[in-house]
Amino acid sequence: MPGVVVSIAVGWATLLLFGGGVLLLRAPDTLHRVLALDVLVAIVIILLTLLSYLRGRSYYIDAALALALLALTSTLVAARYVVRGGPF
C-alpha cells in the first residue's frame, strides 16, 4: 500500500478526532458523554489500524483489539450506571 495514501488518511482521522473532542465538550448529559466516548474509541481504532498499515507492524491492531474490548465493557457498565445509579 502506498504510504502517501495512508499518511493522508492518518491526517484525516486526526481531524475526525478533533471533531469527536468537540462532540465530547458539547455533551449536555452523561449519556451523551458515553456516546461521545464510544465514537472517540472508534476513531482511535481507525487511527491505530492506519498506523499499523503505515509502519507495517501488527501489534498496533492488537492494541486496537484491547481498546475495543475495554470500550465495550465501559459502555455497558456506564449505561447500567445511568439507569440504576450504580454499576451493579
Add this chain to the structure above:
Amino acid sequence: MVLDVIAAGLIALGLLLATIGLYGLLRFPDIFHQLHPAGLVTGPAVLLVLLAAVATGSAEIITSAALVLLFVLVTSPLSTHAIAQAARRRPRRPEDGTASGGSEATRP
C-alpha cells in the same frame, strides 16, 4: 496494484462514512437521533478501514485485522443497544422535561 487501489478506496469510503457520522452527531439534537450516526461511525466505518488490510500483504496484519473485524461486528450493535436502552429506561429528572428522551407514555 489493483489491490492498492481497492484498499485506498476502502479507506477513503470508511473515513467518508466516519465524517458523515460525526457531522450527524454534531447536528442532531436528541440522543435517539444521535445513535444512528454513532452506529455509522462505530460499525461500518471501522469495518471498511479494517477490510483494507488485505492490501498490506502481511499475514500478521491480516489475521489481527480479521480478529478485530469479527469483534467489532459483534460489539458495535451491543454498545449502541445498551446506550439506547439506558436512554429509554433512565430515571427522569423533573427539569429535564421531554427534551432529551422519548415520550413518557411509551415507557414500561
